[in-house]
Ligand SMILES: [Fe+2]
């Protein structure tokens with residue numbers, strides 16, 4: 836492999852590994868939120884949070900599989916520490932902001948992959964950005980419902996089953 840090709844491949848692997856580390860952090864953060872919602876007895880909200888944490892697990896695996904396909908080593912450390920102590924009022928705005936940051940960063944990483952000539956990795960980013968957009972929409976809508984409808988919205992979730 837030429838030096839130039841090797842540099843491009845290293846750049847793509849770094850982009851994929853950064854995204855994988857972001858996914859690993861999201862998994863821990865959303866699992867933590869899943870347990871909080873479960874503790875507060877908002878069953879339906881807890882179930883949905885758990886499903887989103889599982890989406891992030893799938894993303895972490897998809898990035899790792901692509902790294903392996905191009906002979907890189909997939910990292911296993913989250914990009915940062917999770918935040919504890921959220922309340923029902925600030926949990927969803929926090930998660931919506933996290934998804935927004937993720938979408939912005941993945942768009943930049945997608946462009947890096949494309950500029951490095953790796954359209955398969957770029958397409959993977961594009962596919963995952965679409966799913967992060969769905970997560971953002973859900974978190975943002977839920978934050979709005981809690982802010983505007985507070986008790987009546989939460990009353991519907993209170994005491995519902997937390998197993999799916
Ligand atoms: Fe994700």
Ligand SMILES: [Fe+2]
Pocket residue numbers: 861891934966967970
């Ligand atoms: Fe997400």
